Amino acid sequence: MSRTARxxxxxxxxxxxxxRDRLAEIEAANAALAxxxxxxxxxxxxxxxxxxxxxxxxxxxxxxxxxxAPVVVIPNPAAKPVSSLKIEVVNDARTERIAGLDWAALQxxxxxxxxxxxxxxxxxxxxxxxxxxxxxxxxxxxxxxEEDKRGEPxxxxxGKLLDNMLAAVGEKRGKQxxxxxxLKCRPPGNRNPGVEEVAKCAPLLRRQIELLQPQVIFASGRxxxxxxxxxxxxxxxxRGKVHSYRxxxxxxxxxxxxxxxxxxxxxxxxxxxxxxQQAIASARANVS
Ligand code: URA
Numbered sequence: 346m347s348r349t350a351r352x353x354x355x356x357x358x359x360x361x362x363x364x365r366d367r368l369a370e371i372e373a374a375n376a377a378l379a380x381x382x383x384x385x386x387x388x389x390x391x392x393x394x395x396x397x398x399x400x401x402x403x404x405x406x407x408x409x410x411x412x413x414a415p416v417v418v419i420p421n422p423a424a425k426p427v428s429s430l431k432i433e434v435v436n437d438a439r440t441e442r443i444a445g446l447d448w449a450a451l452q453x454x455x456x457x458x459x460x461x462x463x464x465x466x467x468x469x470x471x472x473x474x475x476x477x478x479x480x481x482x483x484x485x486x487x488x489x490x491e492e493d494k495r496g497e498p499x500x501x502x503x504g505k506l507l508d509n510m511l512a513a514v515g516e517k518r519g520k521q522x523x524x525x526x527x528l529k530c531r532p533p534g535n536r537n538p539g540v541e542e543v544a545k546c547a548p549l550l551r552r553q554i555e556l557l558q559p560q561v562i563f564a565s566g567r568x569x570x571x572x573x574x575x576x577x578x579x580x581x582x583x584r585g586k587v588h589s590y591r592x593x594x595x596x597x598x599x600x601x602x603x604x605x606x607x608x609x610x611x612x613x614x615x616x617x618x619x620x621x622q623q624a625i626a627s628a629r630a631n632v633s
Contacts, residue, residue: 487530559593
């Protein structure tokens, strides 16, 4: 077994062999599946939430022909989804105040936050996991049902994959790796974050980064990437190089929830992890 195959195996991903001439067909099938999941998700909004719908569905959902089951539209008070819009952090008194908070005060700020409507539906806020000593920061999208219940990011199925991905590059959540999300509250029904929600949460993430001063940031999925890099290009167009957020190296990749459903992109995610590993090694070499 090759080294890559062994690592993919350890990640629980297995090796994915796809004939080039079948790739388009498989991607189309994935897109249809994603559309179907979104449909199912909307139609069952009141029942236990299914796995979080990743932001990076491979293609705009194709219309799915179905029997006349009623589609329940999950209300999104934050209106426009984050798709092609730049997130604008409002430089108001709140943003200024947050910029001066220390770690403990920031935790309290998050716990008591009522800046957007998500405060009404959340069970609790999810600040992040890890310590101030962490030199790697992982940024995901938003808490899902399990995270909302437990108050810790990435504890569901996507979280298991994230843990495996970190383990594959010799890292572990906790002391050296701080994990957080763009949003600190769960969007109801696991819908995508809205522009205003991201804008309200952005000063909190910015302050977390200022206080943590990580050596490397791993941006997982398009919401994290878009928020940090202020770039709305697709993940596929941004991956493969090291970006920068306020002089901190940023490695980007697909969201684990997306990878769970999109086999062809798992090999690319492995290459992103190798890039992350290199970025971590060179950042650590520079500080020691
Ligand atoms: N997906 C995320 O982006 N974050 C979590 O905490 C859980 C799932």
